[in-house]
Amino acid sequence: MNILFIEDEPNARIGLSLLLERAGYIVDSADAISDAVQKLGETRYDLVIVDIMLPKGAGGAVGVPPREAGKHFIVQLRGGLWGPIKTPPSVPVVVVTAVSDVDVLGSIHELADVILKPIAPHDAFDRIQGIIKREQGRA
Amino acid sequence: MFDESLTTSLRRALSVLADCLDCPFALVDASGALLEDWQLPAMSDRAADLGHITAWAPVADHPPLSFLEEKDGKRRLFVRLHTDAGEVGFVQSGDLPATSLLTRKSRDNESEATARHLIAAVCQSVTEVSRQSCRQFDNQDAENIGRIAVSIRSRAEATLPAGKRSRFSLDSLPALPAEFLFDKDSRSSGEHTLPEVMSQFAGAAGCSFTLLSLAGDLLSTAGSGAQDWTPDTSEATTILLEAALLARTPGGHSGTWTQHGNCDSARVVTPVLVDGLIVAALVAYMFPPKSVSDHCPPSDLQRTEDGNMSANAARAEALATGLGSLISLLYDRHRAARDETLLFEALVRLRMDSIDVILSEACHAVQRILGVTECSAFSLQQDRVVLRATTASQLFVCGSDRPLTADAALGKVSYSVGEGLTGLAAVSNKLIYLMSAHQDARWSGRVRELPVDVQAMIAPLVNDSTGICYGVLRAVKPASHTTIPARHQRLFAFCASQVAAAIASYELTRSSLEGFRETAEHLQDLVAEASHELRSPLHNILSLAESYPIVPVNRQEAIARSLRDEVYRAKRLVDNYLARGVQGRGQRKYHFIKTCVADILAGCVSRFVGQAERRGVTIRTGHEVDGLPFVMGDRDGLEQVFSNLLDNACKYCFEQTEIRISGSTRSTNVIVSIADFGLGIPAYAQSTIFTGYQRAVEDQTRFKPGTGLGLMIAKEIIERHKGHITVESAPLFNDPRRLSRNEGFLTTFRVTLPRA
Numbered sequence: 001m002n003i004l005f006i007e008d009e010p011n012a013r014i015g016l017s018l019l020l021e022r023a024g025y026i027v028d029s030a031d032a033i034s035d036a037v038q039k040l041g042e043t044r045y046d047l048v049i050v051d052i053m054l055p056k057g058a059g060g061a062v063g064v065p066p067r068e069a070g071k072h073f074i075v076q077l078r079g080g081l082w083g084p085i086k087t088p089p090s091v092p093v094v095v096v097t098a099v100s101d102v103d104v105l106g107s108i109h110e111l112a113d114v115i116l117k118p119i120a121p122h123d124a125f126d127r128i129q130g131i132i133k134r135e136q137g138r139a
Numbered sequence: 140m141f142d143e144s145l146t147t148s149l150r151r152a153l154s155v156l157a158d159c160l161d162c163p164f165a166l167v168d169a170s171g172a173l174l175e176d177w178q179l180p181a182m183s184d185r186a187a188d189l190g191h192i193t194a195w196a197p198v199a200d201h202p203p204l205s206f207l208e209e210k211d212g213k214r215r216l217f218v219r220l221h222t223d224a225g226e227v228g229f230v231q232s233g234d235l236p237a238t239s240l241l242t243r244k245s246r247d248n249e250s251e252a253t254a255r256h257l258i259a260a261v262c263q264s265v266t267e268v269s270r271q272s273c274r275q276f277d278n279q280d281a282e283n284i285g286r287i288a289v290s291i292r293s294r295a296e297a298t299l300p301a302g303k304r305s306r307f308s309l310d311s312l313p314a315l316p317a318e319f320l321f322d323k324d325s326r327s328s329g330e331h332t333l334p335e336v337m338s339q340f341a342g343a344a345g346c347s348f349t350l351l352s353l354a355g356d357l358l359s360t361a362g363s364g365a366q367d368w369t370p371d372t373s374e375a376t377t378i379l380l381e382a383a384l385l386a387r388t389p390g391g392h393s394g395t396w397t398q399h400g401n402c403d404s405a406r407v408v409t410p411v412l413v414d415g416l417i418v419a420a421l422v423a424y425m426f427p428p429k430s431v432s433d434h435c436p437p438s439d440l441q442r443t444e445d446g447n448m449s450a451n452a453a454r455a456e457a458l459a460t461g462l463g464s465l466i467s468l469l470y471d472r473h474r475a476a477r478d479e480t481l482l483f484e485a486l487v488r489l490r491m492d493s494i495d496v497i498l499s500e501a502c503h504a505v506q507r508i509l510g511v512t513e514c515s516a517f518s519l520q521q522d523r524v525v526l527r528a529t530t531a532s533q534l535f536v537c538g539s540d541r542p543l544t545a546d547a548a549l550g551k552v553s554y555s556v557g558e559g560l561t562g563l564a565a566v567s568n569k570l571i572y573l574m575s576a577h578q579d580a581r582w583s584g585r586v587r588e589l590p591v592d593v594q595a596m597i598a599p600l601v602n603d604s605t606g607i608c609y610g611v612l613r614a615v616k617p618a619s620h621t622t623i624p625a626r627h628q629r630l631f632a633f634c635a636s637q638v639a640a641a642i643a644s645y646e647l648t649r650s651s652l653e654g655f656r657e658t659a660e661h662l663q664d665l666v667a668e669a670s671h672e673l674r675s676p677l678h679n680i681l682s683l684a685e686s687y688p689i690v691p692v693n694r695q696e697a698i699a700r701s702l703r704d705e706v707y708r709a710k711r712l713v714d715n716y717l718a719r720g721v722q723g724r725g726q727r728k729y730h731f732i733k734t735c736v737a738d739i740l741a742g743c744v745s746r747f748v749g750q751a752e753r754r755g756v757t758i759r760t761g762h763e764v765d766g767l768p769f770v771m772g773d774r775d776g777l778e779q780v781f782s783n784l785l786d787n788a789c790k791y792c793f794e795q796t797e798i799r800i801s802g803s804t805r806s807t808n809v810i811v812s813i814a815d816f817g818l819g820i821p822a823y824a825q826s827t828i829f830t831g832y833q834r835a836v837e838d839q840t841r842f843k844p845g846t847g848l849g850l851m852i853a854k855e856i857i858e859r860h861k862g863h864i865t866v867e868s869a870p871l872f873n874d875p876r877r878l879s880r881n882e883g884f885l886t887t888f889r890v891t892l893p894r895a
Contacts, residue, residue, distance in 0.1 A: 015682030098674035118678035121685045
């Protein structure tokens with residue numbers, strides 16, 4: 001099972017990706033938007049985990065284009081560039097973020113889960129396992 | 140025959156009546172020839188309805204003074220005019236419209252009779268006055284006649300017809316207020332009430348007094364038998380008109396013999412005037428008419444042989460005159476006090492919601508209390524050059540080519556400072572009073588061309604303590620013989636200064652509140668930002684801590700180092716936000732000791748090595764830094780400064796580049812430079828980068844959220860050290876160090892500190 005983990009801080013990636021790998025998932029990391037877009041084009045993923053850090057005054061950033069097939073969201077990675085990422089419609093997306101304005105995130109429609117930082121890797125892992133099981137049950 | 144002066148007087152008087160009774164008039168001589176055919180201005184818009192006034196000769200020789208004639212389906216009113224030479228002609232009305240008071244049939248024909256009597260009485264009075272005092276009927280007389288005509292008419296019928304606009308608005312006619320007539324409170328201040336005063340005079344004069352309102356109603360009576368006499372409308376009209384026309388004669392009164400039953404009684408009429416215009420009439424009767432029996436007892440009031448009144452009658456006359464003047468004076472004082480009280484109350488209760496509200500309420504108060512036709516306020520705009528009309532109480536007459544409604548005037552009419560009287564007031568420091576616009580060259584040309592002459596008070600709105608001028612307040616009323624009384628001018632000036640004080644107070648409050656609100660918002664933003672920013676290092680610490688036991692042993696040291704870095708990262712955030720948010724309270728104290736810059740730099744660098752290495756960035760410190768002399772510095776503060784600068788450099792330098800730290804000495808200063816190659820700071824931003832101002836994140840510069848803070852704090856700390864901090868950022872192309880971008884900037888932060 002393929003998971004794409006989009007997170008620019010290695011210190012944040014390390015815990016969760018280790019646990020996911022030990023559970024048997026194949027984890028690909030992307031620390032930049034371009035990287036993420038490229039990987040999404042090449043491989044079919046079963047789950048995408050993304051750290052969204054919305055820019056200040058995030059209302060504008062969530063003015064995403066009207067729904068096409070798929071999920072759109074704007075990502076800003078710390079110190080990096082920001083831009084739109086699009087995932088295929090059937091792939092569940094989990095957002096892990098420090099931004100606690102949940103209303104803002106809520107407009108990014110149909111997320112599988114929103115996980116707020118800080119959270120210990122084990123707890124994040126448990127939640128993601130639950131999502132995977134739910135998605136598999138649905139399929 | 141008709142002479143010039145009589146004709147002029149009659150014209151003025153009849154124009155007033157035309158306005159009040161909705162009917163034009165003409166003068167016709169005994170043979171029926173039209174002496175004067177004039178379209179009275181008030182009726183000009185209805186000329187088509189009324190038809191051209193042509194002369195009629197009355198067909199019958201009617202005994203009454205006034206009568207109606209009908210011819211060809213049209214009705215006209217005739218009033219005989221008598222002079223010394225006998226009957227000289229008629230005043231003839233135009234074709235009476237259906238709406239005229241004169242043609243409407245009321246239940247008892249009272250209104251028709253009233254109107255006819257009014258016209259007749261006016262004509263008679265005018266003729267009498269013209270004959271007796273050889274003076275012309277002027278504007279003041281017209282004003283007085285108009286007041287009485289409107290009052291009498293309103294008594295005869297409930298209201299004036301809808302849509303009829305008379306110059307004499309019933310609402311604006313003065314009436315002696317109840318508190319003046321019957322005020323018991325004045326007792327406490329030692330003054331007498333009006334009835335008491337009248338009683339005393341009645342006792343002294345040996346007669347009865349009656350005070351009549353302009354509509355002919357009884358206001359107050361004194362003396363025995365006075366209560367029995369109630370004048371009907373005709374008699375009241377005659378009395379009031381006599382009184383009105385007497386107003387212009389100094390010490391005016393009239394002693395008239397009137398016939399009651401078989402006995403003679405005398406009536407003396409004195410006007411009660413305020414500002415030269417009639418507000419009531421005082422009637423003194425020497426002998427109560429109703430209680431006369433057929434057999435008259437001998438009275439003091441006997442004609443002497445030569446037809447003149449007896450000495451007692453003369454004394455009564457004098458006292459009646461005195462009482463009339465006294466009532467005028469008392470009312471004037473009462474009104475002055477009331478105006479002041481009302482104005483003070485209005486000013487105290489000004490709502491301070493905004494400057495416009497303040498000005499608007501003040502204008503309405505002035506208009507209501509000082510009785511001006513309009514009061515408007517002009518605000519001085521930001522440019523301090525233009526005054527713009529911001530509010531007006533009613534019709535805005537001046538300052539434009541034609542009358543505007545208040546809504547149309549707002550914002551459109553303006554003066555430059557110094558232009559016209561309004562502009563002039565803004566630069567002067569006191570009230571300008573203008574008696575007649577037509578005759579005063581200082582007023583702007585626009586106003587001098589208006590058909591109506593006006594008088595005005597204009598006062599600058601200047602705050603006494605600061606001397607700041609906010610604009611101008613202007614009050615206007617039609618010019619007349621009566622100038623605006625001095626006490627009104629004083630009140631107006633006082634009002635202007637109070638309004639200015641109110642505006643000053645409002646602005647002070649608002650700017651304070653603005654300041655407080657900004658501070659509160661700023662703190663809220665800081666707290667929100669700090670909370671969000673701290674979540675990341677905390678999350679990373681958790682992530683690293685849980686990884687430690689499950690990674691291979693050779694990776695554990697790296698994880699431990701990363702843990703330490705993240706904690707310091709959190710510490711930096713705490714320090715920065717604390718420094719920004721708690722100015723004064725809870726702020727750390729600086730301890731200045733001899734400090735080695737090299738040590739501090741080494742410590743900071745070590746904490747960033749891990750973060751830098753991940754992107755292939757190396758941090759190189761020049762050897763000369765070790766040899767830098769000591770500076771007087773606060774160790775934690777300098778750590779914060781260099782950490783923030785390194786943080787900035789690490790964040791924005793390109794991958795695989797080098798951050799270079801160097802140092803030098805110059806006279807009494809030590810200079811440390813931190814240079815990186817990567818995203819730069821555009822020239823226009825270099826001055827603001829230390830002020831915490833953060834631009835939008837659209838372009839790829841060093842303005843990302845959460846970063847402006849660090850530089851701002853660094854600057855503050857360095858300045859506390861009596862040093863300074865600068866930045867240079869210049870493009871550097873074809874640099875061998877750049878590997879991953881097409882262009883980059885060499886950015887150097889330079890910190891200067893005084894030597895120890």
